[in-house]
Structures are given as C-alpha cells and as structure tokens.
Amino acid sequence: MDRPSSDAILIERAQRGDRSAFDDLVRRYEAKAYQYAFRLTRNQEEACDVVSDAFIRVYNALHNFKGQSTFSTWLYRILTNCFLDSRKKEKNRQTVSLEANFQTLEGEIEREVEDERPSPLEETEKNEREARMQRAVAMLPEFQRAMIVMYHAEDMTYEEIAESLDLPVGTVKSRLNRARSSLRELLMKDSELFSAS
Amino acid sequence: MNRDKAREFFSAYAEGTLDEGLKQSFELRLQNDPELNKEYQAFETTYRALDSMKSEAIHVPADLHERISARLDRQIWEQKQNAAPAWKGWLRNLGFAGIAGLAILGGVLALRGGPSQTVGAGMSGSGSQAGHLITESKGNVVKAKYLSGRDMNGTVDGPMGRQQLQIPRGTPWESTFENKQPGAAIFRVKMEGDVETTVVAIPGSSPSAVATGQGDLDQMLKSAADFYNTPIVARVTGKSVSYKWEWKEGNAFDSLSNAIDNRGSVQKKSTGLEITIN
Structure with missing residues (x-):
C-alpha cells in the first residue's frame, strides 16, 4: 500500500482543498481498504460502509496529518477504528449468535458471523480449509481479528501494526501470539463440528 | 521454562x-x-x-468509488449546511417534500432547453412516464415543477444518498436544484417497474480540462459534464461496462459517440445531449 512520495504530493494538494487530489487518493487506496475491511467483516455492505466511513474521517482529519507515519498506516488505523465502531453499533442492535460461545485462551468469544458455508459436496478440500480459517478468524475478538488480518493477509510487519494500532510492538507480538493460539482452538472446535456432522 | x-x-x-x-x-x-x-x-x-x-480473491464492488464519493459529497454538503443554515438549496426542498429528485431530474433535463418549459422531458419511452415537467434554468440552477398523471414510486440516488420518491397523482410539486460542488454530481433515477435507469451528470462549479480517461459510465458522464460544462443525461438498460474517452473541444456529440461506440447512441435534443446505453 506504500507509495510515499506521490502520496505526499496528493495529500498536500488535498490539504489545500483540492478535491480531485483527494479523489485520486481514494482511488489509489479504496480497493486495498475494501479488501482489508471485507476480511474483517466478511460482509460486502458492511465493508463498503466501513471504507466509506474511513475515507470521510480521513477527509475530515487530513489537515492534521503531518506525515509522521505513512498514509497507508494511518488509513489502516482509521479503518480499524471504523470497523470497531461499526461492531459496537451492531452489538447495540443485538447480535444473534448462531453457535454457543467459545471458550478460548482469551476468554469467551461470541460467534457473530453468519455461517455461509456451502455443503461439503460443493466444497473442495482446499476451499474448505480456507473457509474454515475464515470462519475461525471471524470468530476472534475484533481487535485480534484486525491484527491477524494485518499480519497474515496485508503483509504488515509487527512494527507497522504497532504504529497503526498505537500499541507497543511487544504488545502486538504477544496479542498476535494469543490470537493464533485462539485460532488453533477454534479450528479444532470447528473440526470437531465437521466430523460430528 | x-x-x-x-x-x-x-x-x-x-x-x-x-x-x-x-x-x-x-x-x-x-x-x-x-x-x-x-x-x-x-x-x-x-x-x-x-x-x-x-x-483469497476478494471482489471489489464496481460501484465502491461512487459510494465513497456519494458519502463524502453528503458529508461536505452537511458541513456547508451547518456553516450556512440560511442557505436554501434543493435538498432542503427534497427533505421537505420527499420527492424532489424527480423534479431535479426534470430540471436537469431541461437545463439546456432554453425557455423554461418542458413537458415530460427525459421520461419519454420509459414506461413510467406519467406527468408534466416544467422547468426554468439559469446557469446550473434549475427550478422544476412536476405534475404526475398517476401515483408513482421510485428512487433517486444522488450525492446525498438515496431518496425515495412517492409522487401522488395530480399533485403539482416544485423544487430547486443547484450543484455547488467543484466536481460534477451524478443522479440515478429509477422508477418502479421500469427496466430503464436514467443517469444525469450535472457539471460542477470548476470545469475540468482533463480530456481523456477511462472508467465506468458514471465516471465518463461526470468527466464529460465537467469538460463541456453541460449536463449529460443517459438512459441505461444494459450492464455496467468500462469506457475510454477523449473529449475534443467544442465537439461533445462526436466525442461521446466515439466513447460509447456500439454500446449505445447519442442524440441531440432540445434539452441537450442524451445518451442511450443498451
């Protein structure tokens, strides 16, 4: 996601009120932002909302952006906050759980995602593994989910994640380690569910 | 350990x-x-x-940019609205009456029509045509009046989001439209039961000198509207496809015809240029 030099030019123009420069910035990052948001939400509509919210926040706060971090790191932070806010609102509207809560190393985790898995006959083994992984990731607490997606799907380093989430690097590492352990447990549970069916 | x-x-x-x-x-x-x-x-x-x-291959929705832009336009408009509460724009009328979108469309369609009166302009052949549209325009400000021959429902998707239209039969209704944004704005009007969608691009306050580009229909229409500083109307029944364009000074008709190629046609009407996309 990093194109720092040309980003800086666009940002400077956008900060001076050039809307077309801001549009160019949006065009440059919208697909990547959407992919990140979709991996977090697993829902097209919600992902679009998260991305739209994020770019509005970027627009409103652009004059405060001093270039101390890269634009993409800043955008990831905003996207993550928008996702967390979206989930807060969703929780207030009462989420319907499809499964019983899971107990993991992190404590109890609510299952909040729709289970859209296709029938075993329709799914290849590889797709099934990926689908199970996606479901497991979707069951992680939101913050852990964001970290997992950033590291394993967005190829961000621990340092970049730390900067995006405003956390010490050590904290990011230890939380990611716990998230992976939680995923291992969730995948085992999921596997048991499959073998029992 | x-x-x-x-x-x-x-x-x-x-x-x-x-x-x-x-x-x-x-x-x-x-x-x-x-x-x-x-x-x-x-x-x-x-x-x-x-x-x-x-x-994992994640498909990015084709209209993502449009959705982001629409939210952003709305945000900017609301900020301006808060800063200038006395401003009486078209959306205020829209919020009050709920159905201004259609009148806006009519206003746009009539923008190039000269003296202020258009009957059913832009709705011809749509199957949902049911009324009379009367407009007055000055620059990019359009005053519109619509009288429906029967009850009609529909939607207008514009920079400020979606508006539901409920047009009661025989009730005259008026509104004013103005695009104060620097860039062109898109309105997408869909009447219930109609296979056709009408897309209207209104130029922004800052004409663009960018003559070439590629993108979806909305992007092409906005680019043309800003380049030629004129509203462009398109009636669309086909699927969304990608376009390439190269605008030539003073020749909107040929330039648009080339951009659309064999996917539709361009007509010169008294109300301005109209495009049909099949």
Missing part, C-alpha cells in the same frame, strides 16, 4: 526469531513435554495455514 512461558514463544519460534538461549530452552521443553509438543505442532499448522488468507 514452564508450559505457559513456552506458549508465549510459539510465534517467535515458528518465525525463527527466538534468540539462541531461549530457543534451546524451548526445544528442550518440547522434547520433554509431548502434550506441549503436540500443541505446538497444531499451532504451527495453524500459523502456516493463515497464509491462505493472502491468496
């Missing part, structure tokens, strides 16, 4: 970033603790499996 401590090093060991001393202690613990060893093997399998996330 106890079991809990060893678990803390699972990721670092899998990544090969544990320093030598810790690595030896960790491996010794695994050798002497088959249960933990099994747990680590499962952890490592999970860790490697997470790489599959990278290869």
